[in-house]
Amino acid sequence: MAKRILVIDDEALIREIVKEMLEVEGYVVSTAANGKEGLRLYREELPDLIITDIFMPEMEGLETIRELHRSSPDVKIIAISGGGERGMLSFLSHARRFGALRTLEKPFSREELLNSVRDVLAEE
Numbered sequence: 001m002a003k004r005i006l007v008i009d010d011e012a013l014i015r016e017i018v019k020e021m022l023e024v025e026g027y028v029v030s031t032a033a034n035g036k037e038g039l040r041l042y043r044e045e046l047p048d049l050i051i052t053d054i055f056m057p058e059m060e061g062l063e064t065i066r067e068l069h070r071s072s073p074d075v076k077i078i079a080i081s082g083g084g085e086r087g088m089l090s091f092l093s094h095a096r097r098f099g100a101l102r103t104l105e106k107p108f109s110r111e112e113l114l115n116s117v118r119d120v121l122a123e124e
Helices: 014-026 037-046 061-071 088-098 110-122
Strands: 005-008 029-032 049-053 077-081 103-105
Touching: 005 014, 005 037, 014 029, 014 037, 029 103, 029 110, 037 049, 037 061, 049 061, 049 110, 061 077, 061 088, 077 088, 077 110, 103 110
Parallel strands: 005 029, 005 049, 049 077, 077 103
Antiparallel strands: none
């Protein structure tokens, strides 16, 4: 059975690009534009993996990661961020402390994304 992945990012173009990259590999992908919508979809669909941006309106990524991990300690999360001028590397390291298993700095390559997804899904 195909693995289900939820992609949470406020940038529609990023959501669509990541979704297409993953669907080509056979994953079933849902998307959300912010953390609140992502939490709702997570509870409804129980995906195998969540890929979330850090900087988003309504509910940012670190808060989303904390909430997901609090309600489902075994949830598998990859955090992504472009960060801009806000010290992205620091936020990505916080994401790891809050429960993200991998982090990716935008822009990332297709190969970096797929390798991270495969690695995280293989972890038990």
